[in-house]
Amino acid sequence: MSNQTKASLSISPVLSVAKDEWRYWFRSKLAMSVLLIGVLLTLSSVVVTGINMIELAHERAAMQNSSEDTFMDQPDRHPHRMVHYGHYAFRTPAPLSMLDPGVDAYTGNSIFLEGHRQNSAMFAEQKQSTGLTKMGNLSPAFILQVLAPLMLILIGYSAITRERESQTLAFLLAQGTSMFTLLTGKGLALFSIVILIMLPVAIAGLFAIVQGESTLVVLYFLFTYTLYLLTWTLAILLCSTLLAKNSESFTALSFIWILLCIAMPRIASTSASVVVPVAGKLETDFAVLADLRKLGDGHNANDPAFNKLKQSLFDKYEVDKVEDLPINFRGAVASASEEELSKVLNRFAEKRMEEELAQTETARLFGWLSPQIAVRSLSMLTAGSSIETHHRFLRETETLRLDFVQALNKTHIEQLNYIDDINRNNGEEGWAKARVSAENWKIIEGFKFTTDSPAVRIERGFSSLIQLLFWSVMLALLLSLASKNLARRASF
Amino acid sequence: MVAFTKHIAREWRFMLRQRYVLILLVCAFILSSFAVFTGVSEVSSQRQTIERLKLADETDRLEAQAKYDDPGSLAYYTFHLSYSEPSNLAFAALGERDTYPWKHRIRMLALEGQIYESDAQNAELAQAGKIDFTFVIAALSPLLLILLFHDLSANERTSGRHDLLVTTAKMKIHLWGARIVVRLLAVFLCLLLPFYVAAFISDTAWSSIALVSLWCFAYFIFWTLISVYVGRKSSSAPRVASALIAIWVLFVFILPILGDLAIKQAVHSPKGGDILMVQREAVNAAWDLPVETTMDAFVAKHPKYANYKKEHEGFNWGWYYAFQQVGDQTAANLSQAYADASQRKYDFAAYVAMLSPPMLLQRKMTRLANSDAIAAFQYEKEIRSFHAELREFYYPWLFLENDFDKAVLSDLPNFNNNENQHKKQNKVDTNER
Numbered sequence: 001m002s003n004q005t006k007a008s009l010s011i012s013p014v015l016s017v018a019k020d021e022w023r024y025w026f027r028s029k030l031a032m033s034v035l036l037i038g039v040l041l042t043l044s045s046v047v048v049t050g051i052n053m054i055e056l057a058h059e060r061a062a063m064q065n066s067s068e069d070t071f072m073d074q075p076d077r078h079p080h081r082m083v084h085y086g087h088y089a090f091r092t093p094a095p096l097s098m099l100d101p102g103v104d105a106y107t108g109n110s111i112f113l114e115g116h117r118q119n120s121a122m123f124a125e126q127k128q129s130t131g132l133t134k135m136g137n138l139s140p141a142f143i144l145q146v147l148a149p150l151m152l153i154l155i156g157y158s159a160i161t162r163e164r165e166s167q168t169l170a171f172l173l174a175q176g177t178s179m180f181t182l183l184t185g186k187g188l189a190l191f192s193i194v195i196l197i198m199l200p201v202a203i204a205g206l207f208a209i210v211q212g213e214s215t216l217v218v219l220y221f222l223f224t225y226t227l228y229l230l231t232w233t234l235a236i237l238l239c240s241t242l243l244a245k246n247s248e249s250f251t252a253l254s255f256i257w258i259l260l261c262i263a264m265p266r267i268a269s270t271s272a273s274v275v276v277p278v279a280g281k282l283e284t285d286f287a288v289l290a291d292l293r294k295l296g297d298g299h300n301a302n303d304p305a306f307n308k309l310k311q312s313l314f315d316k317y318e319v320d321k322v323e324d325l326p327i328n329f330r331g332a333v334a335s336a337s338e339e340e341l342s343k344v345l346n347r348f349a350e351k352r353m354e355e356e357l358a359q360t361e362t363a364r365l366f367g368w369l370s371p372q373i374a375v376r377s378l379s380m381l382t383a384g385s386s387i388e389t390h391h392r393f394l395r396e397t398e399t400l401r402l403d404f405v406q407a408l409n410k411t412h413i414e415q416l417n418y419i420d421d422i423n424r425n426n427g428e429e430g431w432a433k434a435r436v437s438a439e440n441w442k443i444i445e446g447f448k449f450t451t452d453s454p455a456v457r458i459e460r461g462f463s464s465l466i467q468l469l470f471w472s473v474m475l476a477l478l479l480s481l482a483s484k485n486l487a488r489r490a491s492f
Numbered sequence: 493m494v495a496f497t498k499h500i501a502r503e504w505r506f507m508l509r510q511r512y513v514l515i516l517l518v519c520a521f522i523l524s525s526f527a528v529f530t531g532v533s534e535v536s537s538q539r540q541t542i543e544r545l546k547l548a549d550e551t552d553r554l555e556a557q558a559k560y561d562d563p564g565s566l567a568y569y570t571f572h573l574s575y576s577e578p579s580n581l582a583f584a585a586l587g588e589r590d591t592y593p594w595k596h597r598i599r600m601l602a603l604e605g606q607i608y609e610s611d612a613q614n615a616e617l618a619q620a621g622k623i624d625f626t627f628v629i630a631a632l633s634p635l636l637l638i639l640l641f642h643d644l645s646a647n648e649r650t651s652g653r654h655d656l657l658v659t660t661a662k663m664k665i666h667l668w669g670a671r672i673v674v675r676l677l678a679v680f681l682c683l684l685l686p687f688y689v690a691a692f693i694s695d696t697a698w699s700s701i702a703l704v705s706l707w708c709f710a711y712f713i714f715w716t717l718i719s720v721y722v723g724r725k726s727s728s729a730p731r732v733a734s735a736l737i738a739i740w741v742l743f744v745f746i747l748p749i750l751g752d753l754a755i756k757q758a759v760h761s762p763k764g765g766d767i768l769m770v771q772r773e774a775v776n777a778a779w780d781l782p783v784e785t786t787m788d789a790f791v792a793k794h795p796k797y798a799n800y801k802k803e804h805e806g807f808n809w810g811w812y813y814a815f816q817q818v819g820d821q822t823a824a825n826l827s828q829a830y831a832d833a834s835q836r837k838y839d840f841a842a843y844v845a846m847l848s849p850p851m852l853l854q855r856k857m858t859r860l861a862n863s864d865a866i867a868a869f870q871y872e873k874e875i876r877s878f879h880a881e882l883r884e885f886y887y888p889w890l891f892l893e894n895d896f897d898k899a900v901l902s903d904l905p906n907f908n909n910n911e912n913q914h915k916k917q918n919k920v921d922t923n924e925r
Contacts, residue, residue, distance in 0.1 A: 030734055048753070063765065070769075075780075085776050088765070106591070106615035110765050112772075122608045123764030126591045126618075128834045130755050130841035131865055132748035132851060134621060135631055147741070154734050250730035251512065251639055254737060255519075258635050263523060266623035270530045273617055277537065280611040282595050286548045360616045376620070387616040425807045 017185020038151040043200040045138045053098040060090040076435045079412040086114030089397040094384035094451040095211035100141035102385025113401035149232040157250045159186040160240040179487035194229040214454045228375040234475035241482040260370040268366035276359040291344045298337030301330045331412030353391045367467035374467035381461035384451035407443040499670035521682040527628045528686040531583035549573035563889035564809025567600040574907040576871040579862045580696045584625035587863030602819040603879045604771040626857040630850040634715045638736040641719035643729035743848045751844030761833030774822035778815035790814035800891040810890040838865045881905040
């Protein structure tokens with residue numbers, strides 16, 4: 001800062017403060033190595049995660065297609081056999097998940113769809129992990145949320161304290177540089193580091209646009225991270241202004257970082273799971289089973305639970321024997337019972353998802369206590385890699401499941417003769433007769449899971465955005481108070 | 493020695509007057525207490541869940557057993573609970589129990605279709621990770637120690653007291669040694685007191701408590717030595733702390749992440765989905781195959797039932813369960829390869845952990861608490877052997893005997909019965925590692 005006086009008058013004083021800060025960093029081995037490591041780390045995480053997610057997207061799309069083809073290639077069969085043969089659905093990741101994969105590795109990505117059952121998504125990648133990424137992972141989101149603030153601290157902790165320790169602050173103020181100019185200049189210098197760190201992320205953002213993500217969402221995504229890092233810039237300036245010594249500022253800032261970025265996120269999820277416990281699927285399944293038993297077994301057309309259905313069909317077609325019905329009664333039973341069963345299953349599934357969402361939202365409330373939590377939620381919600389998106393995947397696959405099962409049941413009702421059907425177990429001939437043409441398997445429509453619309457995603461993240469804005473505004477206010485206070489004390 | 497105790501007493505009083513040290517210690521105590529308290533509550537809720545499940549499972553099974561009389565339907569409609577109970581140390585190391593399932597209900601159908609069902613917890617919370625005692629020690633305690641020890645000499649240097657102190661103190665060790673001992677002791681107490689209380693409540697084995705104490709102590713010494721060593725000559729406390737935090741980032745994040753990438757590249761695993769596909773194709777195809785094809789494949793692995801009773805027309809349960817089993821047999825190689833890959837990945841991670849003390853500590857703790865991936869693999873094996881016991885129980889009635897008497901259901905294998913035997917096995921495993 002000693003060469004402040006040499007600054008030419010033509011450039012604004014703020015820029016000259018920023019320039020001097022950069023000059024100081026260039027001479028500091030620490031600042032330069034942190035900056036270099038920071039940019040390299042972000043760059044490599046963007047590349048590695050990007051490649052990984054694009055591969056996953058292709059892989060899952062390919063598996064989706066092959067699953068559909070296998071289904072349609074099945075030979076002539078009894079339609080109910082196809083209900084049990086089942087179908088697969090895969091969750092393709094959102095384009096922005098190459099910046100924030102979110103829950104992708106923690107939930108299963110494929111789901112087996114079959115009659116009479118709602119399976120859970122299976123084979124979460126985390127289950128085949130080395131256990132080494134329990135503390136942190138290489139995703140750009142993690143780097144930006146946790147490591148970038150640390151880099152900013154390492155580079156900027158002494159912004160003001162340095163001037164105080166070397167007695168240059170009073171000198172600067174006496175010369176007419178206002179505290180505001182000084183802070184703005186130093187802030188601008190730190191912000192340029194933020195821009196440097198964000199650069200590789202922005203490039204990946206462009207790539208996401210190419211992949212079909214909306215430009216608005218990508219800009220918003222980049223904006224929220226910039227705002228988050230700006231919040232840290234403010235916090236760094238604040239500590240540096242409040243405290244007298246470099247070492248104090250450093251200790252205070254690293255302590256705050258440990259609390260907000262390392263401890264708080266885990267405290268949030270632990271608290272949420274203690275405060276809002278969610279019963280496991282296994283446990284709610286008992287209640288489901290109890291309800292299902294009341295419905296009767298759809299495989300057994302003689303189950304008394306279906307007497308009402310039988311009577312209404314008799315009335316409709318004016319017959320008094322199932323054999324005389326123009327439709328296959330067993331198919332009608334299968335279809336009716338699937339309908340009822342899905343209602344029960346969905347009721348419980350919805351309840352479970354609601355509970356899980358309530359639990360997640362409780363954890364998100366901790367964004368008021370740590371900006372890291374605010375930006376983490378906001379990032380996942382914007383990218384479309386949060387629990388909400390997974391829930392929608394579960395809902396959509398359930399629709400897909402019910403559709404194909406009911407389409408098969410319709411075939412069962414309309415195309416398979418009742419007498420052939422009940423004689424299916426009577427030797428080879430009966431077995432061969434009780435089937436329908438493979439043409440009927442063409443009911444499978446291509447399933448492609450897409451991200452929520454930009455409006456929905458941005459709206460979901462609204463409260464997290466408010467939290468983040470709260471942090472930045474609060475810190476800006478505190479900084480302005482602290483700077484006035486310091487200016488009063490430092491000037492003679 | 494007396495002189496040293498005097499130094500200790502002086503340093504203790506000195507420490508209590510330093511506000512910033514006190515704040516750090518209080519925070520450490522609060523964090524550790526929170527982690528331990530929530531750990532105890534998590535473990536107790538897991539235990540309660542298991543108790544509730546056992547009860548519901550029993551009721552449900554009895555209901556199903558009352559409804560059906562033939563062995564085929566009984567095997568089809570009765571589910572069986574299996575679970576892996578948290579150990580008495582699990583409160584301190586919740587480990588992988590939020591990613592791997594620890595409870596299942598299975599029946600006698602093809603197991604490959606059932607075993608990967610997971611009753612996982614909230615994915616978004618699992619992604620953020622939970623705080624437990626192991627995390628507090630492995631990840632947070634080094635930071636605490638860095639903040640406490642990095643400025644031992646730098647602080648005195650900058651305030652100009654360094655040379656004076658060094659010349660007045662008879663031996664360097666008295667001055668720095670006493671200060672180090674006092675702070676280390678304070679950290680140890682603040683972090684481990686909550687653990688001891690919870691361990692006492694949870695009935696944790698003395699050997700485990702002693703082992704955990706030893707590991708923690710060694711770990712603290714390690715970080716203290718690094719902190720003091722890096723800071724020994726520098727006069728700039730922030731520079732020392734920056735270097736130390738960089739080392740921490742390297743150990744906690746960078747090395748494990750690089751190791752993870754390398755292992756993922758090195759170990760190839762079949763896709764989980766493929767196991768299911770193969771198994772499904774085999775089971776579904778069986779409906780259209782001649783009964784003999786399935787039975788031959790079945791008998792090849794189960795020669796005891798070579799003389800199975802032949803039923804000519806229509807559906808028969810023996811054939812049905814045989815093709816379920818043949819489905820498993822078809823997928824067995826894939827499934828084994830999948831399990832092996834998981835195991836290999838976890839084993840390779842041990843080498844990475846050698847380079848990263850925090851990872852090493854975490855692995856040691858979760859192994860001792862039996863809450864790591866190995867415990868999850870072991871549980872999967874237990875389910876497989878339980879499924880085999882179930883099949884062994886029903887097979888004679890399905891393939892050989894004719895007069896099924898429902899009274900034999902009282903001999904139905906129960907996952908619970910195996911518990912003691914499995915516990916012993918786990919102990920052997922722990923000792924080996």
